[in-house]
Amino acid sequence: MNSNEPNWTKQISSEQVCSFFYAFAIIYGVIGGLGIGMVIWLLFFAKLPLHLAILFLIHVLITSSLAFITALFHYLICSRALLNSKQ
Numbered sequence: 001m002n003s004n005e006p007n008w009t010k011q012i013s014s015e016q017v018c019s020f021f022y023a024f025a026i027i028y029g030v031i032g033g034l035g036i037g038m039v040i041w042l043l044f045f046a047k048l049p050l051h052l053a054i055l056f057l058i059h060v061l062i063t064s065s066l067a068f069i070t071a072l073f074h075y076l077i078c079s080r081a082l083l084n085s086k087q
Contacts, residue, residue, distance in 0.1 A: 018078040028071035035064030036055070 038060050042053060 010062045021074045025074035028067045028074065032064045032067035035060045035067060039064070044046045052065060 039057060042048070042056055043059070046053065046056075048056065
């Protein structure tokens with residue numbers, strides 16, 4: 001552990017921190033999945049003008065990509081940094 005770490009944070013276990021990050025990984029994964037669902041809905045069911053559809057598509061793809069990347073890194077914080085440091 002870091003020697004500069006406050007005493008009150010030393011009581012928090014790595015498993016608790018890991019659960020926190022893992023929960024956010026799931027939340028961001030769901031947000032990314034909903035974004036992909038919106039893209040599918042847009043492509044097949046929405047009757048938007050072409051220029052609005054393209055702007056919406058770009059926006060949703062960027063948002064979904066950021067959500068999936070954030071989910072990945074939240075998961076990696078848990079699996080690599082927190083749990084592997086005990087082994």
